[in-house]
């Protein structure tokens with residue numbers, strides 16, 4: 465009975481640099497500095513353990529390039545959470561992040577959990593956005609905030625655990641507004657479906 469909590473997809477909306485790497489690092493446990501830009505979106509899954517539950521994330525990593533921007537709603541619609549990533553060494557990416565927050569607020573699911581990742585914290589010598597400014601902004605919109613390094617695998621697991629804590633337990637009745645699916649069915653359900661007449 466360890467598999468108790470399954471959420472529907474978690475969308476990653478990108479703003480700056482590092483989003484693919486964060487997810488990729490998290491999933492594959494290695495870091496490729498020559499990672500290619502995402503085309504359209506890519507899909508992956510990741511399961512994290514939280515107390516005695518396994519939380520499975522279905523992740524859409526959307527492309528950060530402007531020309532793919534119009535595709536993002538397809539992925540954040542129906543999502544339980546969104547991680548918006550900015551690059552702490554690029555002030556511009558922090559401003560772009562605010563536009564994503566506005567878009568999610570206007571067009572995203574009403575209860576979507578928003579997390580902000582200030583990526584590239586391994587390059588803090590080249591920092592353009594202070595941790596305090598980013599944290600204050602995240603607090604003002606009730607978002608999770610962590611500084612991450614996809615390169616050095618800093619705070620990636622913590623980020624997903626925090627998201628796990630915030631996403632409400634799946635309500636199969638649908639009153640939360642977040643759709644979801646069970647990973648495993650009870651054997652009796654399967655038998656029932658296979659039985660004809």
Ligand SMILES: Nc1nc2c(ncn2[C@@H]2O[C@H](COP(=O)(O)OP(=O)(O)OP(=O)(O)O)[C@@H](O)[C@H]2O)c(=O)[nH]1
Pocket residue numbers: 478479480481482483484485486496497498499500501502503526527528529583584585586587612613614615616
């Ligand atoms: N030093 C450092 N470099 C990073 C980190 N994360 C990503 N990078 C580098 O930043 C560049 C862009 O990373 P991507 O993951 O492709 O960025 P992205 O925002 O997902 O780009 P799209 O796929 O186009 O959406 C790559 O050269 C990465 O190696 C990090 O935490 N630290």
